[in-house]
Amino acid sequence: MAALSEEQREALINSAFEGKEFSYSPYSKFRVGAALLASDGTIIKGANIENASYGGTICAERTAIVKSAVGSSLMEIVCCPTSDSLRQSEGKRSFAALAVVTDVKSAISPCGLCRQVIREFCAQDMPILLVPADYPQFNKDSGDAEKGVKQTSIGELLPDSFGPEHLELPRGTI
Numbered sequence: 001m002a003a004l005s006e007e008q009r010e011a012l013i014n015s016a017f018e019g020k021e022f023s024y025s026p027y028s029k030f031r032v033g034a035a036l037l038a039s040d041g042t043i044i045k046g047a048n049i050e051n052a053s054y055g056g057t058i059c060a061e062r063t064a065i066v067k068s069a070v071g072s073s074l075m076e077i078v079c080c081p082t083s084d085s086l087r088q089s090e091g092k093r094s095f096a097a098l099a100v101v102t103d104v105k106s107a108i109s110p111c112g113l114c115r116q117v118i119r120e121f122c123a124q125d126m127p128i129l130l131v132p133a134d135y136p137q138f139n140k141d142s143g144d145a146e147k148g149v150k151q152t153s154i155g156e157l158l159p160d161s162f163g164p165e166h167l168e169l170p171r172g173t174i
Contacts, residue, residue, distance in 0.1 A: 004037075004097055004127055012037050013131050013149070016099040019045030019060060026050060032108075033101045034060035036068055039094040044068040061100060061114040065121055068092045095122050099129040106132050107150035115158040124155035 004012070012035050020033025027050050034046040046064025050057045058066075071091040098118065102108045107130035110118065118128070129149050136147035154161070 008037060008097070009129070012043060012097055012099045013101070013129060013135065015043045015045050016101040016129075016131060017135075019047050019064070020101055020103075022047040023060070024049045027052070027054070031103050032060040034064045035099045036061075036064040036095055037097040038068060038092040039096050040092065042068075042092060044092070059111060059114045061098065061110050062117050064098075065117055068095075069121070093121055095126060097127040097129065098122070099131055101131040101133065101135070103133045105134045107148070109152075109157060115154060116161070118154045119158055119161050119163055122154055125153050128152050128154065128157065 015035035016033045018033070019035055020031050022045070023031035023033065025031050025048055030048070032048040036044045036046070038044065044064045044067050046060040046062070046067060048057065048060045049063060069091045100108065100110060109130055110128075129151055132148040135149065
């Protein structure tokens with residue numbers, strides 16, 4: 001896994017908490033925030049957005065990835081069609097890290113669908129920070145320098161996964 005600086009790590013975690021404030025979760029009452037660190041240093045925030053049909057719900061992790069991939073919102077381009085907003089609309093698809101936070105006081109992992117989408121856009125060893133709601137906690141007895149954060153990767157969360165490179169493998173004739 002690529003190492004994050006302490007400054008990058010804190011900025012990413014704080015951004016995930018900020019993203020969580022935009023959660024629309026009137027049905028489950030389970031707020032989730034995510035922050036995605038693009039390779040260029042940009043941080044993209046996401047929140048879970050629920051829908052009465054449930055199937056239309058989108059998780060915070062996927063919200064951040066979609067926001068990043070498509071860039072600026074259509075509203076920004078329509079309302080403020082400056083060269084800067086158009087340049088931002090090009091999107092980002094190279095990422096350095098992801099942080100996920102909920103209101104639960106333990107680290108919660110992305111759902112299966114989010115894991116597959118993360119796998120599509122992120123390196124197998126990219127750091128994924130699973131952040132407890134009561135961050136930062138420091139366990140003096142154990143010397144927990146991670147402050148309760150569980151660091152993992154999509155390779156660990158989704159072993160033996162299917163990815164874009166598998167579509168390039170040779171196939172037999174039908």
